[in-house]
Amino acid sequence: MRIAIASDEATTLTDEVSEALSAAGHDVAPLGPLAGGSEEWAEVSAALGREVAEGRSEAAVLFCWSGTGAAIAANKVQGVRAALCGDAATARLARKYNHANVLVMSLRATSGAVGREIVEAFLDEPYGDDDFDHRNVAHVEELDDARAGGS
Secondary structure (H helix, E strand, O other): OEEEEEEOOOOHHHHHHHHHHHHOOOEEEEEHHHHOOOOOHHHHHHHHHHHHHOOOOOEEEEEEOOOHHHHHHHHOOOOOOEEEOOOHHHHHHHHHHHOOOEEEEEOOOOOHHHHHHHHHHHHHOOOOOOHHHHHHHHHHHHHHHHHOOOO
C-alpha cells in the first residue's frame, strides 16, 4: 500500500513510524520536512490531504505538535477523513466507523512504541461494511460536497 507521511518537523517519532511502515512492506511517500522541505503544519497537512484525495496514496499518516491543527487542515481537503488518534482502539474505530483515510498523531503526546501500535491498528482495520457505517459515511460525504459547493 502506498502511504503518504508528513509532519511540520522531522522527529524520532516520525522516523520510527516511517521505518515501521517501510519494514511492513508499504511504499512510503514522505512530504514536507520529512522529504527535506520546510512547510509549516497547515501547508503540509493540505498537501498530504491532496495526496490521498487525488488517489496518489491509499492512506496517510500526519503529525503536528498537538495533532489538532494538522487534522483540521487535512479535513479541509474534500474527500479527506482525518482522525486524530491517541491510542490503537481509537484508530481502529476511526477506520471502521468513519472510514478514516488519514491518521493524525500528536508529536507531543505519542511515544514511538505507541505510535507504531496506532499505525498498525489503523492500517489493519478495514472500513466497516454495515449499513450503519455506509449511511453515516455517506452523510459526511454529503456535508463535504455541500461545503465544496456541490448539492
